[in-house]
Amino acid sequence: MAAAGSKSVLFVCLGNICRSPIAEAVFRKLVTDEGVSHEWNIDSAATSTYEIGNPPDHRGQSCMRKHGVDMNHTARQITKQDFLSYDYILCMDESNLRDLKRKCSQIQNCKAKIELLGSYDPQKRLIIEDPYYGSDEDFETVYQQCVRCCKSFLVKSS
Template sequence: MAATGTKSVLFVCLGNICRSPIAEAVFRKMATDAGVVDKWRIDSAATSTYEIGNPPDHRGQACMKSHGVSMKHVARQVTKDDFMSFDYILCMDENNLSELNRKAKLVKNHHSKIELLGSYDPQKQLIIEDPYYGSDKDFEKVYEQCVRCCKAFLEMNS
């Protein structure tokens, strides 16, 4: 379990190489800039096994670099322990949400709050679309959505 006074958030998407590592990096930078990063446990994971062990997509890395956000992550799949140890599990779309809720049912007494990251978007864009088959512009859109959502989420939890 996390130490007292520590909050935790796990960002989740299908493969853990595009959307969730971007959200993780954006949130970590915001928490760092706000001086509260030591109060948070921040990670990201996948619902699938497709990309386990891989680094974030190069287009996502380029997008983050252009915004001065550092990103170091190796893709992993959500584990049963995640449902016990994270306060919040924030995912990107309805498929992630139904898969996480299905997996959570297999974990007795899990306490994670499973939500769409987009539910925090002040612009009410609930779904953060997968940019994998898209262009650099799609990664930029994911970045912007993550910035809005992570800012609102951090404000609600500070």
């Protein structure tokens, strides 16, 4: 639950073991480096139940270690409370967006602004592709996209 006067963002993908925990960790490092981490409540979640309770994908963890970014997350599914408490829910692809908008439409007083994280990409790469069936390079691509998008999001939301 977000503290009074703070901003909150929830990053969402299908399973919450690849893209969204990377985005969460990148954004957490960004706000820490900028000295504004006390202003933010940050988490990530899944639209599905597939990976609940699991740690992030080992390839994603390896990629983050390479870039010196701490990653500590256990996969969870998005809840009704998330739609009521988060300012922003940023997801990775159109399928996530459809699922989230459908869930939000069933919740009274849904306050979250639901958007594609890629809508903040200065390089205009709207979709952050799921690297799960891909290679280490695909995780690196996700990391680089998340860095660009999170920096832009932080500027626009400040």
